[in-house]
Amino acid sequence: MSQQAGAYYIPHGSRWPIIAAVGLFTLMWGAAHWLDGIEPEGPILFFLGVAIIIFMKFGWFGEVIRESRSGAYSSQVDLSFRLGMMWFIFSEVMFFGAFFGALFYSRGLQVPWLAGEGHGALTNYYLFRGYTGGWPTAGPDAIGGPFKTVPPWGEPLLNTLLLLSSSVTITIAHHALRDGHRRRMLVFLAATPILGALFLWFQAHEYINAYTHLNLTLHSGIYGATFFLLTGFHGLHVTLGTIMLLVILYRTWRGHFSKEHHFAFEAVAWYWHFVDIVWLALFLFVYIM
Amino acid sequence: MSTDAATHHDDAHHDDVPKGFVHRWLFATNHKDIGTMYLVLALVMFFVGGSMAMVIRAELFEPGLQLVQPYFFNELTTLHGLIMIFGAIMPAFVGLANWQIPLMVGAPDMALPRMNNLSFWLLPFAFLLILSTLFMPGGAVAGGWVMYPPLILQTGESLAFTIFAIHLMGISSIMGAINIIATILNLRAPGMDLLKMPLFVWTWLITAFLLIAIMPVLAGAMTMLLTDKYFGTNFFNAAGGGDVLLYEHIFWFFGHPEVYVMILPAFGIISEVIPTFARKPIFGYKPMVYATASIAFLSFIVWAHHMFTVGLPVGAQLFFMYATMLISVPTGVKVFNWVATMWKGSMTFETPMLFAVAFVILFTIGGFSGLMLGLVPADYQYHNSYFVVAHFHYVLVSGAAFGIMTGVYYWLPKWSGHMYSERWGRIHFWLSVISVNVLFFPMHFLGLAGMPRRIPDYNVAFADWNMVSSIGGFVFGASQLIFVGNIIYTVYFAKSKVPARVWDGARGLEWELPSPPPHHSYSTPPEILPGMLAHGDITH
Ligand code: HEM
Ligand SMILES: [Cu+2]
Numbered sequence: 001m002s003q004q005a006g007a008y009y010i011p012h013g014s015r016w017p018i019i020a021a022v023g024l025f026t027l028m029w030g031a032a033h034w035l036d037g038i039e040p041e042g043p044i045l046f047f048l049g050v051a052i053i054i055f056m057k058f059g060w061f062g063e064v065i066r067e068s069r070s071g072a073y074s075s076q077v078d079l080s081f082r083l084g085m086m087w088f089i090f091s092e093v094m095f096f097g098a099f100f101g102a103l104f105y106s107r108g109l110q111v112p113w114l115a116g117e118g119h120g121a122l123t124n125y126y127l128f129r130g131y132t133g134g135w136p137t138a139g140p141d142a143i144g145g146p147f148k149t150v151p152p153w154g155e156p157l158l159n160t161l162l163l164l165s166s167s168v169t170i171t172i173a174h175h176a177l178r179d180g181h182r183r184r185m186l187v188f189l190a191a192t193p194i195l196g197a198l199f200l201w202f203q204a205h206e207y208i209n210a211y212t213h214l215n216l217t218l219h220s221g222i223y224g225a226t227f228f229l230l231t232g233f234h235g236l237h238v239t240l241g242t243i244m245l246l247v248i249l250y251r252t253w254r255g256h257f258s259k260e261h262h263f264a265f266e267a268v269a270w271y272w273h274f275v276d277i278v279w280l281a282l283f284l285f286v287y288i289m
Numbered sequence: 290m291s292t293d294a295a296t297h298h299d300d301a302h303h304d305d306v307p308k309g310f311v312h313r314w315l316f317a318t319n320h321k322d323i324g325t326m327y328l329v330l331a332l333v334m335f336f337v338g339g340s341m342a343m344v345i346r347a348e349l350f351e352p353g354l355q356l357v358q359p360y361f362f363n364e365l366t367t368l369h370g371l372i373m374i375f376g377a378i379m380p381a382f383v384g385l386a387n388w389q390i391p392l393m394v395g396a397p398d399m400a401l402p403r404m405n406n407l408s409f410w411l412l413p414f415a416f417l418l419i420l421s422t423l424f425m426p427g428g429a430v431a432g433g434w435v436m437y438p439p440l441i442l443q444t445g446e447s448l449a450f451t452i453f454a455i456h457l458m459g460i461s462s463i464m465g466a467i468n469i470i471a472t473i474l475n476l477r478a479p480g481m482d483l484l485k486m487p488l489f490v491w492t493w494l495i496t497a498f499l500l501i502a503i504m505p506v507l508a509g510a511m512t513m514l515l516t517d518k519y520f521g522t523n524f525f526n527a528a529g530g531g532d533v534l535l536y537e538h539i540f541w542f543f544g545h546p547e548v549y550v551m552i553l554p555a556f557g558i559i560s561e562v563i564p565t566f567a568r569k570p571i572f573g574y575k576p577m578v579y580a581t582a583s584i585a586f587l588s589f590i591v592w593a594h595h596m597f598t599v600g601l602p603v604g605a606q607l608f609f610m611y612a613t614m615l616i617s618v619p620t621g622v623k624v625f626n627w628v629a630t631m632w633k634g635s636m637t638f639e640t641p642m643l644f645a646v647a648f649v650i651l652f653t654i655g656g657f658s659g660l661m662l663g664l665v666p667a668d669y670q671y672h673n674s675y676f677v678v679a680h681f682h683y684v685l686v687s688g689a690a691f692g693i694m695t696g697v698y699y700w701l702p703k704w705s706g707h708m709y710s711e712r713w714g715r716i717h718f719w720l721s722v723i724s725v726n727v728l729f730f731p732m733h734f735l736g737l738a739g740m741p742r743r744i745p746d747y748n749v750a751f752a753d754w755n756m757v758s759s760i761g762g763f764v765f766g767a768s769q770l771i772f773v774g775n776i777i778y779t780v781y782f783a784k785s786k787v788p789a790r791v792w793d794g795a796r797g798l799e800w801e802l803p804s805p806p807p808h809h810s811y812s813t814p815p816e817i818l819p820g821m822l823a824h825g826d827i828t829h
Contacts, residue, residue: 008396010398014406018315020407031453036446038446088463091501091502102524110534127527138529139528219522222531225513225522225523
């Protein structure tokens with residue numbers, strides 16, 4: 001279905017979007033049942049939803065890849081995809097923004113107020129007398145018990161180096177793709193998800209350590225909540241990014257990308273840089289400061 | 290009405306309307322079909338939310354508990370809010386965007402048609418999810434549409450379902466907004482420069498940006514509620530160092546821009562309709578664009594005007610008060626320009642124009658009560674009273690909803706190829722505009738006299754105005770049946786054909802296409818000729 005010059009490209013109807021909608025609905029419906037302790041319906045529906053979504057991803061992306069490889073997409077379609085990816089990443093930035101906002105607000109305003117600063121003096125006097133605040137904190141009632149934080153200069157530093165170098169490797173791979181060095185491209189592209197997987201490995205190790213040795217858990221007051229949700233959502237994004245990298249690695253290996261046309265490659269690279277930048281913010285604001 | 294339909298790009302269309310229900314609607318990728326589905330869903334939800342409002346007004350007809358249990362009453366106010374915002378107003382605007390933006394900028398379709406399908410089809414599932422909570426043990430959420438903790442964390446099983454439903458709506462909105470931005474930025478016909486775009490397209494471009502910026506923040510707040518309830522986190526628990534006000538800050542960081550999401554596209558519609566029926570170009574096109582952009586920018590720094598009474602530091606209250614006052618400047622620019630457009634115009638008052646004029650007046654009343662609420666000391670008295678209810682219903686019902694009705698009456702002949710019944714349109718208008726004031730104006734008095742919002746029973750001192758308000762409410766609700774009737778009549782029964790340029794004062798690419806436009810509006814970028822555009826004509 002190649003296009004005549006100047007004409008608009010209009011894709012035909014597709015069954016995948018509605019399958020995606022059904023899949024997401026099933027997943028969330030199941031998750032809600034599960035959270036409310038309705039079993040076994042909850043987990044069954046949840047995993048059914050996950051399965052539908054995986055099936056959909058293969059189908060939908062498969063269709064798009066076939067169309068793309070048959071040359072159906074004009075440069076205008078390419079730009080639409082780029083705009084879509086850029087604004088999607090912007091929405092992700094705002095999602096993390098909510099959790100960073102929670103961190104800054106609690107640490108900079110709320111905890112000091114509870115400790116009696118400014119207009120919090122009476123609250124502190126009547127409700128939380130003796131609470132002196134500080135950071136990290138599990139609040140006036142020390143919910144979750146005393147805990148220690150993860151020292152930044154061990155695994156977190158290692159993880160920083162891992163992610164930073166993965167950003168370098170994917171950039172080298174991208175340049176190699178543009179210059180037509182297939183071997184170099186494959187090697188550096190393959191290195192990237194490996195670095196991502198290593199990151200996840202250390203992250204998991206760090207979580208286990210936090211739970212077993214540091215007594216730092218989700219329940220550890222506001223510190224535990226912000227720590228685990230920020231790093232947890234980031235880890236989820238690294239996981240997704242690693243899967244995406246594996247997909248484009250496979251596609252590169254199959255020779256799907258040309259020097260000029262490799263939007264999927266670039267989209268994954270953008271996403272990966274985004275994940276990297278979020279990590280730098282995490283390392284700075286969650287671990288070091 | 291002129292009949293010089295520009296038929297020159299009419300021939301090349303492959304009018305391959307998909308055959309069969311499943312292919313046409315479930316697998317839809319056509320912007321018109323998807324737009325229609327959005328509009329139908331919005332209309333259905335308007336009546337679902339509306340019937341809840343009827344029960345609310347019936348209960349409040351007299352003091353004392355008559356019809357429903359207090360808890361059920363609270364479920365109704367909560368779901369009424371959520372459904373009207375996420376189910377009626379927002380999908381209606383997205384539906385209008387789907388129909389109109391490709392027509393107006395000369396695009397074949399939306400930029401990402403399959404994602405467009407997904408954005409729509411998530412919504413029926415989301416509403417299935419949220420409405421099903423009414424039948425769950427413990428009932429639906431009942432803490433108000435703002436879902437403040439700690440109260441909302443006492444909800445039974447339905448909290449998780451509600452939160453996931455809101456996640457689905459959020460995903461849908463974000464994808465819809467991305468699609469709109471990509472369409473506007475990438476699919477404009479050659480010669481359709483940004484500053485020549487119709488104002489409806491401009492307002493949607495800015496609205497889409499707002500949506501992408503705020504829906505993820507709402508998702509964050511909802512996620513924190515979820516983990517606080519089910520995973521033992523302490524975001525909103527002071528004993529653990531958290532703060533319920535943290536929720537309010539995050540929520541209103543979303544919430545205030547959200548109210549502009551619900552009004553900016555209406556601004557756009559009004560800015561299309563008034564020039565048409567005043568037969569004059571819009572007064573101050575560029576100021577309109579800049580005003581919209583500055584409203585959008587300012588909407589990010591006023592959120593705490595919803596929180597004046599929670600005990601913020603005085604300095605913060607002052608900052609948010611002044612920032613709020615500042616928004617009235619660009620809003621005033623808009624109202625001024627609409628009036629100036631009508632000034633010395635040769636006006637006629639067909640139904641869309643009637644709704645548009647009513648919009649300008651009634652939205653302004655809502656803006657003034659907003660201004661009163663934005664004054665810190667005054668808000669200490671008004672907050673959580675019926676005055677707030679009066680304010681936001683003026684801007685949302687006689688504002689956003691009237692804007693949608695304006696747009697539907699204005700464009701329905703274009704979409705369907707038939708004229709709606711002008712007579713019934715006028716009857717619908719006059720009944721609506723009178724009853725909406727009978728319904729909401731007395732709420733100002735009730736609020737100033739001290740009647741709190743979200744209560745099923747009240748002091749007998751408030752009896753009279755509540756009864757008046759309820760009567761207005763029933764009339765308003767019933768009048769909307771005329772609207773539906775008129776739409777059904779136009780689409781299925783009307784005989785008269787309308788020309789391409791349905792309104793003789795109308796300018797813009799959509800009026801160059803036949804009515805109804807072909808299934809795929811353009812298969813090649815249209816050529817913009819002198820005299821086609823409403824502003825920034827190609828000739829200069
Ligand atoms: C002219 C500019 C406006 C100003 C200065 C303004 C100001 C305010 C203020 C101060 C409040 C908080 C009242 C309180 O809870 O004590 C409020 C509430 C509200 N406003 Fe506005 N407003 C304006 C325009 C709008 C518009 C255009 C919309 C929607 C289309 C809107 C929708 C709402 C809603 C829904 C609430 C109630 C939220 C709730 O508590 O449930 N406002 N407004
Ligand atoms: Cu506001």
